[in-house]
Amino acid sequence: MAYELYYWDGLQGRGEFVRLALEEAQAAYVDVARGEKTDSLGIGAMMAKLDSRSDAYPPFAPPFLKDGDLLIPQTANILFYLGPKLSLAPRDEGLRYVANGLQLTIADLVTEVHDTHHPIASGLYYEDQKGEAKARSADFLAHRMPKFLGYFERVLVQNPSGPQHMAGDTLTYVDLSIFQIVEGLRYAFPKATKHLADHYPHIVALRDAVAARPNIAAYLASPRRLPFNETGIFRHYPELDRSAR
Amino acid sequence: MAYELYYWDGLQGRGEFVRLALEEAQAAYVDVARGEKTDSLGIGAMMAKLDSRSDAYPPFAPPFLKDGDLLIPQTANILFYLGPKLSLAPRDEGLRYVANGLQLTIADLVTEVHDTHHPIASGLYYEDQKGEAKARSADFLAHRMPKFLGYFERVLVQNPSGPQHMAGDTLTYVDLSIFQIVEGLRYAFPKATKHLADHYPHIVALRDAVAARPNIAAYLASPRRLPFNETGIFRHYPELDRSAR
Incomplete structure (x- = not known):
């Protein structure tokens, strides 16, 4: 079954760290918030999980990953969980x-x-x-x-x-x-x-x-890789930059 | 062998989250930076690990935990590692x-x-x-x-x-x-x-x-529990407080 990745549409943000791992491993995944409402996807599907007043262990914020019955929040936690499954963690x-x-x-x-x-x-x-x-x-x-x-x-x-x-x-x-x-x-x-x-x-x-790396290069050239923009984590405001190092 | 906890002396800080787990479980541990130089402990022992230009995988910042040959940084990571060993993690x-x-x-x-x-x-x-x-x-x-x-x-x-x-x-x-x-x-x-x-x-x-809980109550009453102060994470500056909720 495909992994379900939940993250805001329209920006790379913290979700991108998870996407890079899924793409490198060529894992099957659904980017839920970017999907269509008619497929039971889209931002509403994500908000339903975030706002649930009955689910066990709701997430605090995106990104979170659904793997079967398990809902895993927090970027580093998702990667710790996925790493061995995607052969992207140390063996030791x-x-x-x-x-x-x-x-x-x-x-x-x-x-x-x-x-x-x-x-x-x-x-x-x-x-x-x-x-x-x-x-x-x-x-x-x-x-x-x-x-x-x-x-x-x-x-x-x-x-x-x-x-x-x-x-x-x-x-x-x-x-x-x-x-x-x-x-x-x-x-x-x-x-x-x-x-x-x-x-x-x-x-x-x-x-x-x-x-x-071929899978990363293919991903970066795909429409799935959104460009950086001023709604994400990394924003280009020239007045905040300086000619340092 | 006792766990070695490395964290700044003089404040609770992020190290306190690890201390509470070790104390609840009555695990043997050494609070390295609070020890004496004559015992090869103290702040110098901690700085040597932080500043090492030869060790594999030096930590970025305290707290970090040494368990045998393994040096584990980051509070949540330490607790993820210790949890099962201290019977303080979910069984599932x-x-x-x-x-x-x-x-x-x-x-x-x-x-x-x-x-x-x-x-x-x-x-x-x-x-x-x-x-x-x-x-x-x-x-x-x-x-x-x-x-x-x-x-x-x-x-x-x-x-x-x-x-x-x-x-x-x-x-x-x-x-x-x-x-x-x-x-x-x-x-x-x-x-x-x-x-x-x-x-x-x-x-x-x-x-x-x-x-x-008896072990926590005993710890809180002990000199090992430092009082909160204005060098830690939680600082009392009256001008930052307000009568909210």
Whole structure:
């Protein structure tokens, strides 16, 4: 039975980390909110799960994944669950917790990226918190982005199996997520990320290797890969960018 | 062999969610950063792991747990790993992913609590972002805290096994974390949380049940339970509180 992925239509967002894994593995999945109401899909089908006043263990927010009777929320949790089934997790069980720890650190970075344009309230418009967004973005680009990327570069360099992968010696969903992080940061902050390869050569090499994988390349060229836009996590507001590193 | 928990000394912080599980289970553990340098413990021992330029898979930030050769970072990941070993996870494997999803939603709430006092830059003093902190706190208390607590209350009410536990019919680490969330929010925002029991009766009942457990009560009365203070996640700045709900 096909996996059912529930995430907002119209943006990549956090759902994209799950899509990349499903696409790389060529797994059968339905992107529920992007479907048609006549097929019992669409945004209404997603909201029914979110707003249910009777279901056991309703999700707090998208993305969530339905696999048979099981409803699994939270991006990193979905990937932890799917990883072994899609052959995108380390074989070693201990390393699976290492991979999950790395994915959760990626999730922390994603949250901080979101807060660069929404530092005060996720329910308010960007325009209503632009001044604060400039201050938070300046700090993000000066301190936080280098801290996260420097860390991921170090994980690659110190990987006992070599710098081709984040965890172990095979491709995992963490590698796919690193690709997405680089794509997103380059979209949101083209000036600040202009010289990324000089500072983080192994991260950029991993990004390039993922982009060249046939299933990922086919996905990126498909209409299923929505372009980045200013409703997602990674948004390009030129006034928040700076010519940094 | 005793577990080694690595977390900053002097505050509860994110490490406290792990401590509560270890204490409830009466597991043997060493709180490394609180130990003595002469025992090869202390903050230096923790920084050596964080700053290592040779270890495989160094952690990004505390807390992290060492179990033999395995170093596990990220609070929810540590609890996912420890849960079954401490008999604090659901027996059903599917429910373990449900529990992890709930714990990750608690982690999201914790991050938002942190950002009430540090909305612009975690590296700057609170005093340097007090105006923005007031705006973010107002939004947190008006919108985000009710959204999270309303959700957790709903999970309890809709639990097919009854509202005594967050996942399944036995105590899990998620229940312990709900206790900590209530304690922290009450410390940080005593006015805004004054009538918590009226709005979220099952959450408060769960908090009370956890507090009454013998191992937890003994821990709370021990010197190992540090008081909340203004270096932790939950900080009491009266100007950020309001008489809400």
